[in-house]
Amino acid sequence: MKSDTSTSAAPLKGLGPGPLRSSEPARALPAVSPAVHLLEEAADLLVVHLDFPAALETCERAWQNLTEEPSNGTTVEVKCSLCVVGIQALAEMDRWREVLSWVLRYYRLPAELPPRVLELCILLYSKMQEPAAVLDVADAWLQDPDNQGLPEYGSLAELHLLRVLLPLGRLSEAEELAVGSPVFSEAQRAAVLQAVLAARQRQHMQETLNSQEPQKLSQEGPFSRKLLSLLMLLRRLWGSAVSHLLSQPFRKGLLVALILCLLVLRFDPASPSSLPFLYQLAQLFRRIQKATLARLYPLALQD
Template identity: 70%
Template sequence: MKSDASTSAAALKGAGAPGRSGEPRREAAAPAPPRLLLEEASDLLVVHLDFGAALEACERALRGLPPAGGPAPAASMEVKCSLCVVGIQALAEMDRWREVLSWVLQYYLVPDLPPKVLELCILLYSKMQEPGVVLDVVCAWLQHSDNQGLPEYRAVAELHLRRVLLPLGRMSEAEEFVMGSRAFGEEQQEEVLQAVHAAKLQLKEKLSGTLEAQKLNQEGSFSHKFLSLLTLLRQLWDSAVSRLLSLPLKKSLLAALILCLLVVRFDPASPSSLPFLYQLAQLYRRIRKLTLAHLHPLALRD
């Protein structure tokens, strides 16, 4: 019995020890702690520039942390914030910056967002000229009472004002935010309001310049159309004149008379048109005399 007990105890004790062949027996590998995965993700991001693997390491570590809204120790919250920062950088490097906000909100509720993560999101979308994506999230975060006592609250408020509200042209909303926010003192309110007024003037100048450019474009298009019409009329007139000159003299005068009748639209039988017809007949006789006088010397020379 002693030998059996000692044998079983030795077997249990040496379950993880190397066998006779010298090879250790492999057990199921335990998942790496989030802090080690954070170091691995940082190394993949900065040193190896493997952004996809860095994002995957961040997601594996985040799955091992408490879910959004749940209680968690301060150390875990710090690691979680750093993992989100690395993941945001990896997404931006892969040109997947549009997914950043939705990716972060998988692991945080809006009021629980760390200021560092929120600031990074504001700067990213502001740089990509789409600050409206984070407008609602930042407003909700700033209005939450638990966040108004944080030391980073003022920095987030200034970023929200300068990188979100002013670029979006929300001037009245920016003024109300400055006057009603606890983040700015009296002196700071004056400075920020001056910046808001300056941005408002720039916006008005920009709008007036846009309207003037539109007017100039409209005038330019009208003048271009008018010149095109004049060019077309000139081409039609030149073609008509060349056509008349190519015809014999009598046909040319007859065509000119018909053209005058069509254009002027007068009645040849009315008394008011007799002077015009008389002058036209005299003009025809003069042209005929000049033509015959020009042709007569040529006939004598021949």
């Protein structure tokens, strides 16, 4: 009986400091939300099974369950985690362009986005070289007074400056954000301003090159036109020469000359050994004649 008593009391350890009396009600563990189960299922589908459509569909079902639950700290964290899983699933399916619209379906306003979700959106669109898609959302989030007191505000402001404003060439906005925002430390502000200065120098150099290009083309214009006209003239001369060489009368004259040459060499009383070069040339002409006649009169040669 002692063993039975100790075994039945074991699960009750940790529920309270003292022994459980029969007059006290049993304290039940907090019920786990169905959205939490769906979040775990979506994460398992994403990471383990690599079933990205099913993971996205599970996230959407979890969102529907969260609308029926009261808002608290757990609900906020589950919403953020569901967005992270959904963003990764859309990116894996090469549907990354839908990420921002999909997230804003549930948060409605850009200022309501969790910092982690906004960070993922900036990194994703920056990596895909379309930072303009997230520009307005990031600006609205950074300008919201409630977000400026968050601990993640400084890192997101720096990320927005380096990954969105500078690639888009919005150097004045980037410099204004770096100087006017109190969240940057002196080291961060100096590094950001150095990056803005380097981007401005590159932009100025590119504008200088673009302005010099039409002038260079205008200076080289007459020479280029002369060279082009000369090339066209050479092309016409070459075409006329080739057409003349391939014309029917010229080919007939060449054939007659070859036949006469062969007749002269064939009835030449001189010995072939005394004229080795002419003998080899005659042999070559005979091969050419045989190949030509074989193409023109194949049946007669076979007979």
